[in-house]
Amino acid sequence: MTVTKPKLTIRLCGPRGFCAGVDRAIQIVVLALKRYGAPVYVRHEIVHNRYVVEGLEAKGAVFVEELHEIPAEHRDQPVVFSAHGVPKSVPADASDRNLFYLDATCPLVSKVHKQAMRHERLGRHVVLIGHAGHPEVIGTMGQLPEGAVSLVETVADAETYQPVDPDNLGFVTQTTLSVDDTAGVIAKLTERFPNLKAPAADSICYATTNRQEAVKQAAPGCDFFLIVGAPNSSNSRRLVEVALRAGAKQSLLVQRASEIDWDAIGPVATVGLSAGASAPEVIVNEIIEAFKARYETTLELAEFSIENEHFLVNRELRDVELTTEDMAWVNG
Known part of the structure; x- marks a missing residue:
């Protein structure tokens, strides 16, 4: 007996997922592993996503909370600073310890640092x-x-x-x-404070703005809106709030398809789907496949803008070849 699946429209937001700063940070760790070999140390999560962190660990990255955790016998190996940026005391500490470091701070975060210093x-x-x-x-x-x-x-x-x-x-x-x-x-x-001075340019980055606007446009009429992202990802949590404010009946933050509570979703006709700036496309694809297994699914692209920003990696890594296979585990 053939079971008829209920029909479902997925409004897939664009842009979604990795921004240029996150993509650059992950590339820096991958390229450092190719150039210097394992282990490559990373101070804090390179980006707020467990899938990414665990994938890099599998390749030979070692995540530490503070620099003193790096064993003396590995002091010649590079340590990477996360995309979120670090206080000035951290590179100073690295220099005092004679550590070779690669700064993966997002250039747009560095811009905010410069605005504050100005x-x-x-x-x-x-x-x-x-x-x-x-x-x-x-x-x-x-x-x-x-x-x-x-x-x-x-x-x-x-x-x-x-x-x-x-x-x-x-x-x-x-x-x-x-x-x-x-x-x-x-x-x-x-x-x-009428004399309050603004920075020379907006501090909220283009990727945050674009993802919020895409969700805002897609949310009206959605029975449910799924955001792919980590609980400690600020930009992902904001997307959940934006979806609810813009008219989605329910919204949920999930890290993997396995976290979806299908009973809680209930009967739905239209589901919105987006991903925070540190969430890989491979998980978005995983979630779409999970819906296709349960529904007769139609994909509808809700595209707000097209992003083509690209940030160069550190000078020390620019001559290392980065292949499609090197990033397939996150890009899907």
Whole structure:
């Protein structure tokens, strides 16, 4: 007896998944392994995705929380700093330990560092809009002397913030925030401190903005919206919030197809699907196949924009050949 599958439309967002900064960071680890051999040490998760971390571990990468964990006999092997950026104290510590390091900080995060340093150079106290404890926030605050940066997370924080000199303030933001939420925080700060100076260019990166806009456009009419990403990925969690605000009836963050609670999804006709900037395309494909096994599926591309950004890897690695096979495990 033939069982008829229920019909389902999947609205597949574009752009989704890896941004240029994440792609570059993963390439740096892969290329370092090809050039220098295993082990290549990585301080913290290179990006917020367990599939990526475990895949790199399988290739010979060793993840550590701090530099002192690197064994003395491996001090000649490279250590890679994550895409989120690090405080200035970290490369200084690496130099003191005579470690060879490769900085995989996303160029757009480095741009925020420079914006913050420019504010300080011009005599402004820096207001950083971001999430406490996030590696990117720790890295940005660590570019300046202690006390030179104040962290503001919410509109409520902006309402109660009391600077020493209200007329000499400049702000920057974490690159992966909700565009709409951040606009509200900036509006409140500007209302209270009319002389607040903005950075020369937006701090929220193009990839965060594009993924949020794609989800925002696709969400209306969706019975369910799945976001592929890790629980500690700021930009992925923001996509869940955006989907709900834009009209999706339900939204869920999952790392793999195995995490999907099919009973919880219930009867659906239209499902939205996107992926945070650190989520590999191979998992998106895995989830589509899981839906096809249960539904008669039609794919509908919800494309907001096409991204063609590309960031060069470190100079030391540019002559190492990177093949399609080297990245097939994440690109699908």
